[in-house]
Amino acid sequence: MLAPARRRCAQGIASASLLTSESIPGFLLPAFQAPTALRTFATTSPCLSKIGSAPLSLPPEVxxxxxxxxxxxxxxxxxxxxxxxxxxxxxxxxxxxxxxxxxxxxxxxxxxxxxxxxxxxxxxxxxxxxxxxxxxxxxxxxxEGHSAILSLNGVGYRASVENTATTVQPEYPGQQFVNLKVGYSHPVELGIPQGVKASTPQPTRLLLEGPEKEVVMQFAAKIRMWRKPEPYKGKGIFVNGETIKLKNKKIK
The missing domain is CATH 3.90.930.12 (Ribosomal protein L6)
Structure with missing residues (x-):
């Protein structure tokens, strides 16, 4: 089905190659010549990351x-x-x-x-x-340790660190729990992972500290899941200076 079209295209290219500078204007001649090399959109050479070859920064006490x-x-x-x-x-x-x-x-x-x-x-x-x-x-x-700061933005939103919980059981001796009040009718209690320390400098601020970055940030994401930031009123739980672009309200 596409063979006749390809044949006509090939004939057109062959006839165009027979054209000389006498039959077409000189400023149109480069358009009928075969391209010499393909050009890419980027004009700069690729720059590879040098993170892997950088030496590790090792403090004297480590x-x-x-x-x-x-x-x-x-x-x-x-x-x-x-x-x-x-x-x-x-x-x-x-x-x-x-x-x-x-x-x-x-x-x-x-x-x-x-x-x-x-x-x-x-x-x-x-x-x-x-x-x-x-x-x-x-x-x-x-x-030094890793840390995550959670900000609770909303009317009546607050967090506290408790030694006991009523809805969850402790996973290890001496485990503490984060108690969230973020608009639910039931208490939201989350067990703090082992090795992570939680404190509340302010009722609307929750500070998580620990040596393992993955554990700290995973627990922060687990807390954030209870009230994700919403774009109309800007309410929710924000992690480490997180911001959100507000939208205009839908007016009918």
Whole structure:
């Protein structure tokens, strides 16, 4: 069905190539010539991320140790992964890193530096910067800690930290609970994960602190789910200076 159209197009291109500068004006001649090379929209060269090659910032009070995989895992289909242990004033954390990621702990360097076996492979190149970012979060967690500030915006919205709860059972001894009053007829009580500290500097402010960034931010997202920010009155639970663009009210 499309063969006649393709044939006519090919004939048109062939006839156009026979045209000379005598039969058409000179300013139209470049339009009938075959393109020499394809041009891209971008005029600048691609700039790759340098996060993976940046050395880790290691405070003096933090101990950074890499444990090689055991010989028992050799010969398996899945390669064994090394384990990184980070110990600081706020605790001790560990993380497994892929087998193709190497950590150079040369004392002459500014800090531990990560490299990969084949930087031309997309997966290794992607995990290069990701692994470095995770390790830096562990170092910050055991030295300074991570925090999340939740702001409760709404009439009567407030939060408090209680030692007991009536609707949920404690998961470990001494667990505390966050009690939210955000417009529901029933109490909203959430158990604080182990290793996370919660406090209320103000009735409408909730501060979460802990060494593991994923645990802190996941608990903050769990609290935010009870009152997501809405765009008409700006009410809801906001995390770490979160803002929302207000919409105009629908007037019939």
């Amino acid at each position: 101990t950074f140790r890499v444990i090689a995989p055991s010989a028992r895992g050799k010969g398996a289909r899945v390669q064994s992964m090394s384990t990184v242990h980070v110990k600081g004033p706020l605790g001790e954390l560990s993380m497994e890193i892929p087998a193709y990621v190497n950590i150079d702990q040369d004392p002459s360097l500014v800090g531990p530096t990560l490299t990969v076996q084949d930087s031309s492979e997309a997966k290794q190149r992607a995990m290069w910067g990701t692994t470095r970012a995770y390790l830096q979060n562990l170092i910050i967690g055991v030295s």
